[in-house]
Amino acid sequence: MLELPNWEHWGRIRDITLRDALVLSINLCPNxxxxxxxxxxxxxxxxKYWHHFQIAxxxxxxxTWVIGRVAKCSFDVDAAHTTIDFQKFCSWAVADVQLADLPHEMRILGGEIFACIETENDLTAPEGIVAPPQKSEVACMAILEVIKQSGYDPLSLPSNLPGKKGVKGAIKKRLQNTPLFKHGSVFENAWTKLLNTERIRYA
Structure with a gap:
């Protein structure tokens, strides 16, 4: 079955199989x-899967992204049982080999600030594929990436000083001119979601 992945789930997983990472790289749900x-x-x-597999x-x-087991008895790569660091794999896919047509979410995980999502229609699934809601999760991942790029620990953000906008204001300023965050409510809703799910915390 062709189904888009739920990135709110997959974006949080650190170690996955190479097979699952390759399926995600073509924007399908591994399950x-x-x-x-x-x-x-x-x-x-x-x-597309086969092409990405050959490159991998x-x-x-x-x-740097392989954690354990590579070869089968035939000495071919055992994608189903090779465990990898997913974020490092995404970084490799984005920066080193520039895999074609990577999902926005993998680009963000790989360190690329992806800001060309303009409307909900941009996330419309191809015919015959079931698409879960994803735009809010893309916004969350973009915020997390900018937090890290700005030198902050997402789980220990500095508290706001009186009269200062603080880290939230600084992150919002960096993202406010990108198409994804052109509506102010997108950032506020994503920030609240990150706080509620404890993916960001103040020290």
Missing amino acids: SYGHENNNEVERQYAE KSHIFGS
């Missing part, structure tokens, strides 16, 4: 994707 090849759409996704195989030895 429901069965590598089907019954129609043109499925064939296109299968080809050619870079896997000596990579």
Whole structure:
């Protein structure tokens, strides 16, 4: 079944299998994707997966993102049982090999501030694919990335000083001119969500 991934779930996972990371790299849910090849759409996704797999195989030895097990008895790469650091894999995919058509969420996890999502329609799924709500999670991930790039620990943010905007104001200022955050409520809602889910905390 072709189903878009729920990035609110997958974006929080650190260690996953190489197979799951490759499925996510083509913007499909690893739990429901069965590598089907019954129609043109499925064939296109299968080809993308295979292409990304070949690139990963050619870079896997000596990579910084592999945690455990690589080879099968045939000495081929065992994607289903090779564990990787997902964030490092995303960084490699974005910066080192520039995998084509990576999902926005993987680009953000890989350290790229992705700010070209203009409307809800940009997240419309291709025909035949089920899409969960994702825009708020993209906003959360973008905020977390800017917090880290600004030198702050998301789980120990400095408290605001009287009369000062503080870290929240600084992060909002960096993002306010990007299309994703052009509506003020997007940032406020995402910041509140991050606080409520304890992905950011004040010291």
